[in-house]
Each structure stands twice: as C-alpha cells, then as structure tokens.
Amino acid sequence: xxxxxxxxxxxxxxxxxxxxxxxxxxxxxxxxxxxxxxxxxxxxxxxxxxxxxxxxxxxxxxxxxxxxxxxxxxxxxxx
Amino acid sequence: xxxxxxxxxxxxxxxxxxxxxxxxxxxxxxxxxxxxxxxxxxxxxxxxxxxxxxxxxxxxxxxxxxxxxxxxxxxxxxxxxxxxxxxxxxxxxxxxxxxxxxxxxxxxxxxxxxxxxxxxxxxxxxxxxxxxxxxxxxxxxxxxxxxxxxx
Numbered sequence: 001x002x003x004x005x006x007x008x009x010x011x012x013x014x015x016x017x018x019x020x021x022x023x024x025x026x027x028x029x030x031x032x033x034x035x036x037x038x039x040x041x042x043x044x045x046x047x048x049x050x051x052x053x054x055x056x057x058x059x060x061x062x063x064x065x066x067x068x069x070x071x072x073x074x075x076x077x078x079x
Numbered sequence: 080x081x082x083x084x085x086x087x088x089x090x091x092x093x094x095x096x097x098x099x100x101x102x103x104x105x106x107x108x109x110x111x112x113x114x115x116x117x118x119x120x121x122x123x124x125x126x127x128x129x130x131x132x133x134x135x136x137x138x139x140x141x142x143x144x145x146x147x148x149x150x151x152x153x154x155x156x157x158x159x160x161x162x163x164x165x166x167x168x169x170x171x172x173x174x175x176x177x178x179x180x181x182x183x184x185x186x187x188x189x190x191x192x193x194x195x196x197x198x199x200x201x202x203x204x205x206x207x208x209x210x211x212x213x214x215x216x217x218x219x220x221x222x223x224x225x226x227x228x229x230x
Contacts, residue, residue, distance in 0.1 A: 025175065026174050026175070028174060028179070030086065030142070030178075030179070030184055031179065031184055031187060032184065032187070032188045033184070033186075033187030033188040033189075033190055033191050034187065036188070036191045037191045068169060068171075070129075071167070071169060072086055072088060072167060072169055073088065073128040073129045073130060073132060073138070073167070074129060075129050076129040076130050077129075077130060
C-alpha cells in the first residue's frame with residue numbers, strides 16, 4: 001500500500017519566490033494586496049510555503065507581516 | 080536618532096477633524112518635546128476594520144515616519160498606550176526606501192480582492208446551470224404542449 005498513489009499528485013510545484021524576483025528585501029504589512037495574493041488564504045490563514053513557492057527568509061518575514069496586519073485590523077484573524 | 084514608523088488607529092466615535100487633531104498633537108509632541116523630526120506623514124482616513132474592536136467597526140488610520148531618540152521610545156510608547164484617543168498603534172523601525180502612498184496600497188488591495196475572485200467563480204458557474212436547466216425544461220414544455228394539443 002506504499003506506492004499505490006502516483007507520486008506526481010503530491011509533488012511540490014517549483015515556483016520562484018516573487019520577492020526575490022523583484023529584489024525586495026522586506027515584506028510590508030501595510031500592503032494588503034501582496035498579503036492576500038501570496039500570504040493568506042480566503043479564510044485568512046497563512047499559506048504554507050509549499051503552495052506559494054516563497055523562499056524561507058521571505059516566508060518568515062511574510063508570517064510576521066501577516067501577524068502585524070492582523071493586530072492592526074487590516075486583515076482578519078479568522079473569516 | 081533612528082528612523083521609526085508608526086501606524087495609528089483612532090476610534091470612529093471621534094469626528095474626523097478631532098482624530099486629525101489628536102494626530103497633530105502627537106506630531107507636535109515628537110518634534111517639540113522629544114526633539115525628533117517628522118519625515119513622512121499620511122492621513123489614511125476612515126477604513127472598515129477587519130474585525131470588531133470593542134464596539135468599533137470602522138476607524139481612522141494614519142501613518143507616520145519620524146526620527147526619534149531610541150532611549151526615549153519606551154516612554155513615548157507608554158504615553159500612546161495610555162492615550163484613550165488612540166485605539167491601537169504599531170511602532171516599528173522604518174523599512175528602507177520611500178513608503179508607498181495609501182492610494183497605491185488601496186489600488187493593490189483592490190487588484191486582488193476576495194469579492195473579485197468570488198464573483199469570477201459565480202460567473203463561471205451560472206451559465207452552465209442555466210444551460211443544464213433549460214434543455215430538459217424546454218423538452219418537457221414541448222411535450223406537455225404537444226400532449227395538450229393531442230387531447
């Protein structure tokens with residue numbers, strides 16, 4: 001039962017980090033458009049790196065940015 | 080002197096002019112009492128909150144960038160915390176480069192809004208349903224009309 005499912009279904013999609021591509025160092029918590037596009041789901045949960053393709057350093061900055069935006073009521077905790 | 084950035088959230092039970100006055104007072108306090116300088120300030124205006132804070136569903140936002148003596152920041156933050164006319168604030172070290180204007184931020188927010196994506200989903204589904212519903216209905220109707228004519 002180990003290899004019944006095809007491997008491609010759960011394979012990581014190779015995307016490039018959009019912040020590295022633009023040469024941006026930090027993620028701004030005030031830019032809600034970018035948070036919505038890359039950082040959070042429809043229900044305002046933090047998207048895992050697996051689906052967005054953001055690099056680790058930017059993902060960590062993104063996570064803090066989302067938490068800061070939540071505190072300032074720019075983005076909901078739960079929808 | 081270090082450059083800091085604070086986003087203020089004023090409660091909506093104040094009038095907009097009153098909230099702006101509070102903002103001006105804070106700016107005055109920075110420049111006069113703490114010998115700092117205001118680098119950038121922008122009044123965002125009234126915005127709906129993402130969730131309810133106390134009894135408020137809306138609030139006035141204002142962004143301020145200023146250079147400030149780091150040793151006095153704790154004192155200043157404590158002052159803001161006690162201030163009843165400031166609902167929330169977030170002080171951070173200012174990011175590099177010029178801050179984005181509020182108009183640009185709103186434009187980027189609208190470019191990727193939930194309503195838009197939800198509307199797209201609905202728009203895709205609707206015509207399919209109508210097509211599926213129409214074909215059996217029309218056939219049934221024609222059958223019924225044919226039967227009535229025969230009777």
